Amino acid sequence: MDVHPPDPTESHRRTSDSSSKSTERAIILVMIGLVLLYALWTLQATGPPHTPSATDRPTQAVVLSPEMVPLTTGDEPIVDIFTRAGCPVCHTIPGIPGANGRIGPALALGTTGTQRLSDPTYDGKATTVHDYIVESVLEPERFVVPGYSSRTMPIWYGSKLSALALEKIAAYLEKQTDEDLAR
Numbered sequence: 001m002d003v004h005p006p007d008p009t010e011s012h013r014r015t016s017d018s019s020s021k022s023t024e025r026a027i028i029l030v031m032i033g034l035v036l037l038y039a040l041w042t043l044q045a046t047g048p049p050h051t052p053s054a055t056d057r058p059t060q061a062v063v064l065s066p067e068m069v070p071l072t073t074g075d076e077p078i079v080d081i082f083t084r085a086g087c088p089v090c091h092t093i094p095g096i097p098g099a100n101g102r103i104g105p106a107l108a109l110g111t112t113g114t115q116r117l118s119d120p121t122y123d124g125k126a127t128t129v130h131d132y133i134v135e136s137v138l139e140p141e142r143f144v145v146p147g148y149s150s151r152t153m154p155i156w157y158g159s160k161l162s163a164l165a166l167e168k169i170a171a172y173l174e175k176q177t178d179e180d181l182a183r
């Protein structure tokens, strides 16, 4: 059988050959790397300046204009008062069918009301949970619940809800607790 061992000179030629090939390959790799780096850099420079965080809520998705909300006298059933005013769009409200909005806090003021009043950043006028609710509906910007967006809750409810409707809303919400939410 005549299998020749590989010719040493031949093998030497191959090595030098492949070493020049691998230099070439290294250069190409470096160039690809540079192009990728550049692409990454431009992506970062032009990408969205704002990286969404867990506390972000889809506030822009909900637009409720005054024309969409009828006047409420307060003689309506409590469900209608909330529904006509559009509160369920943004709030989860215990006992109100379909009220599972998540733009604003769940309205279980029987649990959260006292927390708001004792919040060191609370600078409203209310001293009772009832008044805090009325104030929150009439002047949402006075105290923005931490973790939620300001300028999201409509500021014109004072012109849509009668004093009676506001009273009924406050009387209802101050009784709702976390346990009612879990039901």
Ligand code: HEC
Pocket: 062, 063, 064, 082, 085, 086, 087, 088, 089, 090, 091, 103, 104, 105, 106, 107, 112, 116, 132, 133, 136, 137, 140, 141, 143, 144, 145, 148, 149, 150, 151, 152, 153, 154, 157, 169
């Ligand atoms: C377009 C969305 C939106 C609508 C509609 C809306 N709210 Fe709100 N509401 C919010 C957001 C957001 C907050 C939290 C930020 C703040 O305090 O303003 C809030 C806060 C509140 C608070 C304070 C809650 C707390 O935990 O301290 C009350 C009470 C409240 N809303 C009641 C209502 C009632 C009643 C209605 C209907 C008459 C209503 N909201 C309609 C978005 C909305």
